[in-house]
Amino acid sequence: MKKKKVNTNILNSPDRIKERKRLNKENVFVDFKLDESLKDMGKGKSYYIYTYGCQENESDSEKIRGLLESVGYTEKLVLEEADVLVLNTCAIRKNAEDKVFGELGRLKQLKRERPEIVTIVCGCMAQEQDAVNLITKRYQNVDIVLGTHNIHDILGLIKKCYDKKERLVDVLSYEGDIVENVPMVRQSKIKAWVPIMYGCDEFCTYCIVPYTRGKERSRLPENILKEVNELVEKGYKEITLLGQNVNAYGKDFTDRSYDFADLLTDLHNTKIERIRFTTSNPKDFDDKQVKAMALGGNIMPQLHLPVQSGSNEVLKRMNRRYTRETYLSLVKKIKEAIPNISLTTDIIVAFPGETEEQFEETLSLVKECDYEGAFTFIYSPREGTPAASYTEQVPEDAAHERLYKLNELINEGYKKGSMRFLNTIQKVLIEGESKNDPNMLMGYNENGKLINVKGDKSLIGKIVNVKVTEAKTWSLDGEYVE
Ligand code: 5AD
Ligand code: SF4
Numbered sequence: 478m479k480k481k482k483v484n485t486n487i488l489n490s491p492d493r494i495k496e497r498k499r500l501n502k503e504n505v506f507v508d509f510k511l512d513e514s515l516k517d518m519g520k521g522k523s524y525y526i527y528t529y530g531c532q533e534n535e536s537d538s539e540k541i542r543g544l545l546e547s548v549g550y551t552e553k554l555v556l557e558e559a560d561v562l563v564l565n566t567c568a569i570r571k572n573a574e575d576k577v578f579g580e581l582g583r584l585k586q587l588k589r590e591r592p593e594i595v596t597i598v599c600g601c602m603a604q605e606q607d608a609v610n611l612i613t614k615r616y617q618n619v620d621i622v623l624g625t626h627n628i629h630d631i632l633g634l635i636k637k638c639y640d641k642k643e644r645l646v647d648v649l650s651y652e653g654d655i656v657e658n659v660p661m662v663r664q665s666k667i668k669a670w671v672p673i674m675y676g677c678d679e680f681c682t683y684c685i686v687p688y689t690r691g692k693e694r695s696r697l698p699e700n701i702l703k704e705v706n707e708l709v710e711k712g713y714k715e716i717t718l719l720g721q722n723v724n725a726y727g728k729d730f731t732d733r734s735y736d737f738a739d740l741l742t743d744l745h746n747t748k749i750e751r752i753r754f755t756t757s758n759p760k761d762f763d764d765k766q767v768k769a770m771a772l773g774g775n776i777m778p779q780l781h782l783p784v785q786s787g788s789n790e791v792l793k794r795m796n797r798r799y800t801r802e803t804y805l806s807l808v809k810k811i812k813e814a815i816p817n818i819s820l821t822t823d824i825i826v827a828f829p830g831e832t833e834e835q836f837e838e839t840l841s842l843v844k845e846c847d848y849e850g851a852f853t854f855i856y857s858p859r860e861g862t863p864a865a866s867y868t869e870q871v872p873e874d875a876a877h878e879r880l881y882k883l884n885e886l887i888n889e890g891y892k893k894g895s896m897r898f899l900n901t902i903q904k905v906l907i908e909g910e911s912k913n914d915p916n917m918l919m920g921y922n923e924n925g926k927l928i929n930v931k932g933d934k935s936l937i938g939k940i941v942n943v944k945v946t947e948a949k950t951w952s953l954d955g956e957y958v959e
Pocket of ligand 2: 529532566567686
């Protein structure tokens with residue numbers, strides 16, 4: 478078996494100091510064009526893709542699939558059979574990174590058996606100096622490290638790797654242009670992710686995302702509306718607008734005054750049947766946006782509004798730039814405007830210096846908000862972020878105890894959020910067969926609650942009435958009614 482010479486060619490490597498900087502340059506919009514010389518490079522070859530982390534990554538993976546398939550690669554569902562392996566990674570917490578390193582370790586054997594395989598690491602971990610150093614040193618089985626800002630270069634890099642038989646690192650520290658019309662293979666024919674902006678300028682002190690995803694850049698509304706109208710024509714029923722802080726959408730436009738409320742209103746007037754969005758930042762959620770959301774109709778009564786902590790002191794050290802009081806008043810306004818809303822949140826426990834009393838303030842806020850769900854996390858230090866160097870890290874056992882207590886409360890919210898639908902008729906977008914029982918269908922109601930439905934497979938892809946017959950903590954059961 479021929480062993481590949483491992484020579485690493487560093488085209489660009491990540492630099493945290495540069496990643497933190499924001500260059501004062503205007504957004505440039507370009508259309509993706511496939512380099513003719515790459516046209517058939519994937520013919521007869523296949524790929525396998527792992528997607529870790531958030532919806533942004535899911536959406537990026539759809540572009541990676543699109544790019545690979547546009548030159549002939551086909552997707553394999555068994556990784557051992559694929560010629561190109563892509564790991565689209567997440568860096569948000571240490572355990573997300575550990576998963577990737579674990580997988581890369583397991584893949585070493587496969588590379589020994591099939592040295593011709595090209596393994597690519599992209600996504601947020603690729604933007605991290607330390608992770609990239611570790612990969613180039615210890616994981617010789619990785620052929621390409623590609624950053625979040627240039628995923629559309631993936632084909633050229635694979636070609637270079639084939640031709641020159643060298644490992645490549647190409648990670649830009651600054652975001653580049655907004656590239657439109659990148660080919661995409663969407664994972665669903667019913668629901669679609671629609672990124673409306675990229676990057677994040679918030680710099681919460683715990684978070685790595687502003688470094689890994691660059692400056693906030695909004696797509697032009699005309700391009701978003703065109704994409705959504707095309708989705709409608711293709712039969713899509715639901716879109717989820719994506720951005721790290723969708724409420725800041727449009728703030729970077731210099732040629733127009735157009736914000737998230739304007740976008741929601743324009744999308745409300747399209748024929749798409751369901752609109753959701755994530756993630757919201759309470760600091761930028763203004764009254765105009767509440768009003769736009771309250772238009773209802775195709776704008777779903779569901780809101781994910783991360784609070785992170787119920788303590789003003791902790792919020793301040795997190796650099797969240799809102800207070801417990803302003804958050805609660807926003808929640809009150811939203812609930813008055815959209816009484817049927819299902820509210821969910823993100824919470825971090827054991828942020829450095831968080832006292833027992835400050836944690837209790839989070840519990841009391843959770844009770845006040847009546848959340849119907851939450852993602853809860855123990856604080857995980859991220860190298861290079863301000864909070865990682867804060868002293869007074871909370872001991873591990875106290876952190877676990879707080880998480881446990883918080884989850885008990887959150888689970889009550891999930892249960893209450895289910896019970897309110899018992900014996901009601903819900904509009905459900907049927908997505909497919911239920912995971913646990915192929916004789917049942919599954920879908921989501923307008924509030925985003927999972928429902929398993931007794932009904933015929935011909936209902937898949939339709940929005941139908943379902944009578945809820947049982948309410949469990951995490952899901953509902955129901956029957957199709959005419
Ligand atoms: N540690 C723990 N949780 C984090 N999050 C972001 N950064 C960290 C971190 N360093 C959580 C926040 C955010 C969600 C996506 O992940 O709650 O809203
Ligand atoms: Fe998504 Fe954030 Fe994870 Fe990156 S670090 S994949 S943006 S959750």
